Every structure is written in C-alpha cells, then in structure tokens.
Amino acid sequence: MIRSMQLFYTTLLLAFAGLVFASGEPAADRSSSAKSEHPMKIVVLGISGRAGSRIAHELLQRGHHVTGIARQVGEVPAQQGLQVASADVADIERLVPLLEGHDAVISSTRFVGSDAASLLGAVKAAGVPRLLVVGGAGSLEVAPGVALIDTPEFPAAYKAEAGAGCDFLNVLRGEQALDWTFLSPSALFEPGQRSGRFRLGTDSLLVDAAGNSSISMEDFAIALIDELERPQHSRQRFTVGY
Template identity: 60%
Template sequence: MAKIALIGASGNVGSKILAEALNRGHEVTGIVRNPEKLPGHPKLTAVRGDVFDATGLAKLLAGHDAVISAVHYTASDPALLLQAVKASGAKRYLVVGGAGSLEVAPGKALVDTPEFPEIYKEEASKGRDFLNILRDTTDLDWTFLSPSAIIAPGERTGTFRLGRDQLLIGADGQSRISQEDYAVAMIDELEKPAHRQQRFTVGY
C-alpha cells in the first residue's frame, strides 16, 4: 500500500479520490485549509496546509510515496506546487487536470471553442498552462489526468474508457465522467503507472 499526500482532500473531486484511496487500503495525509472538514478514518491523517507556502508544504509532503493535487488552478501556483513536490522527495506527482486543454480537433482545444462557458475559461486556461509547465518538467515523475467535459457527482461504476489528448465522446454524444469513476482512474494510475510524464483522460 502507498503513502499518499492528497492536497485538496476536502474538495468535490479531492473527497472522491480520498474515499477511493482509503477504500483500497492506502494511507492518506489529507492536506487542506480546514482539517476538521475531513472524515475520521484510521488510515487518514488530516493536516492544515497552505499551497502558497512551498517550504511548509514540502515538509508536509516529505515521507510520502506519491502526491496527488486536487486544487483549483486559480487558487494555487503551479511553480510553488512543483517546488514543494520536488523538495519533498516524493517519487510521483499526480494532478487533477481539466478538460479545457483536451483537443476537439487537431490543434484545437476545448477551451478555445466558441461554446466553451465563459465562467470556466480562466480556470481552464490556467489548467492548460499547468499542463504545459509539467510537459517541460523532466526531473519529476508526473501524471496529469483530464476528466471529460462534464464531471459531476454520480455512481462508481468502474467502467469507463481512457484516452490521451483528445476529448472523449460517449455513444450518447456526451462527454462526461462521474467524480467517483474519475477517482477510480486516478488511483488505478497510482497503483499501476501507465502514463508517466503524460496527460491522459477518462470518460464513458
């Protein structure tokens, strides 16, 4: 079993990743602004952390096999996150990515289409920036997992498809994944790495 540091463990997606990791028997340190928001669990240690304090964060991440970050791009700084992960000595870094950087046509990202909702544009653009920074990072074992266009609370089915840089569209014409199945794909990747220094995506 792995020792995982999960940054943003109380968020919408972070809480699903936390549940999936604990259900599979991993030890998790949940790093959040408000530790009291995390559930009690024998394999969970809840700690307070600040994503803008690279030195303090590195100390919290030290001693873990892997770091998963599930934080909003508009509420964090990728350079500081990378600095903290590298300084911590953690072997792997898995990032909850966004769908905006996925291609809908050769060379055309979802975030650049006219129908992309304006309200999500800043977050999606910063997510793409983070992915580009990771792609230039050669001294870290990273993985960036983009969800489908729609990611919402739902069922844990364990049945989904994986892709690389193209937006996945289901048989119903929708691009979607439940937060629960997204978490399954993330912990699958943690347990059996198949996308080292790569982005991949998950959808129905």
C-alpha cells in the same frame, strides 16, 4: 450553472462528436476495490473538495495511507488510515515538511491562484518521487489542433480556471526530473456512481455514442488510483470518460 454547462456541452459535442468519438480504449470493468498488495503513503492536496474527498476514499478503500491537506480540514470525516493537516498549498515552507516521507502527491486543487513551478519545487524538495494532478477538460482537443477552451461556445465564466489548467499542464510538460501524470476528466465532471466502467484516452475529449462527454468523480478516482498503482502514463496527460 450546471444546467447551462450541460446545454453548452450538448451543443458543442454534437458539433464535434464525429471527430472525437473514436478516441479511447474500449470500456472495461474496473469496479474492484481490492486491497493493494503494496500500500503506499499518499498526500491528497485539496481533500476537502468534491474530487479530493472521493480520491481519498478510493485510496483508503484500497488500503493506502492518506495524508489529506487543505486550508480547512475541520469538516473532513475521520477515517482509518487518514490523517489531515491544515495548510495552504502556496505556503511552501509549511507544505514541504508535510509532504516528506510520502510515495506520491495527488493535487486536487483549483488552478487559478496556484503556481505549478512552486508545487513541483515543493514535491521535489520533499523527496517525493511522483505527482499526480487532477486536471481539467479545457485543454482536451475536440478537433485536430482545436482545444475545448478555444471553441466559441466555451463559457466565459470557466475560462480563467480552464486557462490556468492549460498553463499548469504546459509547465508539467517541461518537467523532466519528477515523475508526473495529469488526468483530465470529461466535459461534465460531477459526483455520481462508482461503476468501474469507463474508457481511457490521451489528448482528445472522449464522447459517447449519444454525443455526451462525462465521467463521475467516483469513476475518475478509480482511474487515477489505477494509474498510481500501475503507472502507464509517466510524464503524460491522459483522460477518462464513458
């Protein structure tokens, strides 16, 4: 499946590279994981997942306190500064008390089956001021007015999740009370190296000089926690890539 996605993105990005390559700020070195001067209490929803576990690790390395929530937390390794709780994000009555007393919630769960309005309501009911969402690449533009998900080459197997992610982002864009941020990865989003060198963009898919669009989950985590510590995209979507 990964190989088929790589072939899809190679074909698609070569077609659109000339339109989107200029997007994004120059790459900078963000590899430092220095302890934060202002440690926060952060909830990570979906901590048992590939992205969620790496986000939690980045938070802990920077000295933050993490509450990890997932349906199954038995295999989440114990770490100093981490506590875990088993809960379904759709169970609002169970979720709200777990969120209370935290500085921010990071959502790293699947979009299919999730309800953006319910999650927003839970975060606000718990009195948490910020929500950061691990988004998808499907809503990013590959040409003016053309989203990645709307291209003919986009695999049918990924459309449901990508479409649900687009819907989630649209709900967020109508939210005015809560401070939210939606970070979209590049097209290929897999575990890899923590290099600390990447570019940031806004609504266009980032593509490198070779026509590739990718970001490791480790570098994605750096970009997300940088945003948590030094907010630059309040009530906005932004993206990260090489």
